[in-house]
Amino acid sequence: MSDTQTAAIYETRLELLDFVIAVFADAPDSEFVSELLEGDIELPDDEIEPTLDQGFENVERFRQQYTDRPLDEVVDHLEAEYTRVFVGPRPPVLPHETTYRDDTDFIGQGLAEVEESYAAAGWTPPSDYGEENDHIAVEATFLRNLIQWQYDGERPAVGFERVFIEEHLQKWVDMFREDVYEETDEPLFRAGADVFVGAVTFEDEVVSQIL
Template sequence: MNETALYDARIELVDFVIEAFWDTPEEAFVERLVKGDVKLPGESVNDPIDEGFAMVEAWVEANAGRPVASVHEELRREYTELLVGPRPPVLPHETNYREDTEFIGEGLAEVEASYGAAGWSVPEDYPEEADFIAVELAFLRYLIDQQRHGHEEAFGFERVFLDEHLSVWVDDFVAEMRAEADEGLFLAAALVCQGIVEFEDELVAQMV
């Protein structure tokens, strides 16, 4: 795989997780999934990504031919019950999985400091806190795009962010998703996220 294709693949993987978790998945995203228009890896990447996309393929097959609006409404309800609540069984925020930080305190401040150091900030209109899974993946996407455009310092920012943030909590998040979520889009996206962190950790280790 050449460098351009590798960057494209990295961003496509991250975009998939962001679209699944940013909020209730948009109907246009659901339509692309159901119609098979979302590009899936053609070869094995690593165990979590492979398992996640095998689950996506099974979910797509199970929903083939159904009205997109119906599938979208089911996902909206599932997302709300699983991740929003009231009293959701899974809270996909970094500080929820860490015992060394407080949710309304140093934990959020540390995540925001990582963003600020790299020149990135959470979109002002986004309602979730800075340590929400989709926000952390959006920051990772920004760093990958910076690397694509020759900003080598972005590899260092990614190394720190993986070590101090994503790698610290993603395994616990996925374990909780396995316990609470049905096999389908959201568990699949969590597995892909875990695989992305594993893949990026190995890649960045070669660059820093």
């Protein structure tokens, strides 16, 4: 594989996580929504992975549904739906790993185990998210950093990613996606859940090939 091809694969891996973070870290902002609606964020023409492909289809549905509506109206709608589904009061979907784990308590030992994974890799979560460290956006940011470290030549990051996928991400991402589909028809949030699951599946295959 050429250096150009390798770089392109790494860039794709990073962009998938950037998308997940932009969708779920907070209500999608006007800059991100504008880039989506105007086509500045390009989607692949070829099939990659079934769940990722479904996510890209949901992005297209989002574009078709909102392309002729004023940007501020779309952003306001997304903020209201994001608040209803993920923030509450009494949100139907809590985007935290520990809410989906039968073997741990919400914001209890499970959170400590997630934070131990971060510490083992020498990573400190950003302080500006305002969420517990098992939130989807924080875990996606950690995964993104591990990929970036690999891109920068830090091979131990592959091992940390392998463990984090097996011990954390694979234990809750599918259930989270099912809940998103059950609780909202909004194609952007469905796309975010699709891409999250698809990216984890894709990363699992990538690190298996490397190790």
